[in-house]
């Protein structure tokens with residue numbers, strides 16, 4: 056793609072135009088109203104408060120602002136109104152209890168179109184198309200249906216243990232393979248076994264491409280300067296911004312597993328899975344237009360939302376077990392006592408393995424992988440606790456702030472499963488559900504995710520001891536874990 060290309064220039068013009076609109080919007084005066092905006096830092100023209108944000112880990116800034124301004128904080132970012140909800144109570148009040156008004160997302164149509172993200176319903180605006188997706192999820196991924204995938208999840212968890220035992224140094228690849236294999240099975244009835252697998256390679260490449268493009272920084276840049284999507288793909292370091300290349304990867308990511316599923320269906324070999332179930336249940340619907348494309352896209356969205364999240368949490372689990380051996384020892388002692396040495400834990404054991412349950416919850420809490428949740432947006436203006444929230448305002452649930460709240464979790468940076476027990480030894484009611492989101496947009500894959508995570512943790516703890524690496528002389532190699540959490544918009 057050359058800069059001489061007329062399309063590039065028209066985009067450049069559009070980009071500059073968009074920048075000017077953003078500047079004018081950013082400079083506009085706040086409306087004079089009776090109700091005040093929630094408290095927050097003072098903005099400067101154009102940037103708003105962008106210069107005060109830790110842009111790679113914004114949740115750290117939000118959490119610091121909580122100390123200064125409170126549970127509900129208002130700021131501006133290049134003219135965009137943003138409200139941060141720093142506590143579970145505020146997030147439940149606004150996003151759960153008023154979900155009819157707070158289930159929208161920011162307008163990201165430029166990114167959607169330039170990078171081929173239309174399938175990615177996670178960022179779909181609140182409306183009929185989004186409702187059609189949620190109808191599919193409600194019919195084909197609810198809790199009782201998620202249970203039917205458990206045997207496949209157990210089998211893959213046992214494979215994960217075998218892989219970890221054979222080549223522990225490749226633990227990250229094994230974990231990623233596990234989470235991908237579960238989601239491929241659940242969504243497409245695709246069996247990922249040993250060796251090369253074209254479908255697996257294609258979807259991994261697609262997700263990696265998405266991870267680069269769907270970041271807050273890139274979204275902001277491309278929204279203001281749409282011509283960036285025409286950066287030549289071969290340019291080192293920044294060629295990944297090329298829209299056409301990304302579109303190709305994502306189209307392949309959506310089509311490869313779905314085409315394979317359709318072949319299975321037509322040859323009569325498909326077992327129960329989300330894709331086949333949705334095609335079957337909605338085939339005669341007149342309520343959803345072009346339902347086949349919708350199902351194809353829904354499958355792509357489920358895969359891209361489900362693979363990395365599960366993998367990241369299991370990576371956090373491995374880190375926690377390495378750094379906090381006492382928690383590992385207690386969970387293993389419980390499994391030995393309750394399950395015994397002759398078999399691996401099964402889902403039926405879950406209620407009896409209370410310490411393991413606490414390890415599971417503490418893993419979600421300790422280093423939540425979606426530290427600033429996924430932002431919602433207000434459909435209409437609203438008043439919350441006397442504060443004005445404007446129409447179109449982006450509303451961020453600060454999951455990091457909730458999970459590291461020292462008033463609720465003492466020594467929050469310590470991995471301490473014991474915090475989930477009441478004095479009488481029973482588990483409390485804090486299930487860390489807030490990591491799965493809020494209101495009408497709550498994660499539809501949470502039942503599948505919970506089953507995958509629990510089974511992997513139970514199987515690993517029942518079979519392996521996780522400890523720090525030793526060098527050739529048998530000395531422990533100490534390491535300083537670096538914590539980085541992928542941002543979501």
Ligand code: HEM
Nearest residue numbers: 177357360361364365429490491492493496497498500504
């Ligand atoms: C493993 C841990 C997972 C976590 C922590 C997680 C978390 C989340 C969060 C925070 C949201 C946004 C909710 C909101 O807007 O308030 C979300 C949305 C979503 N998740 Fe998950 N998720 C996980 C696994 C999965 C899996 C396995 C799947 C698919 C099988 C999945 C599919 C989705 C989809 C499709 C949405 C978009 C919902 C919408 O916008 O209406 N997730 N998830």
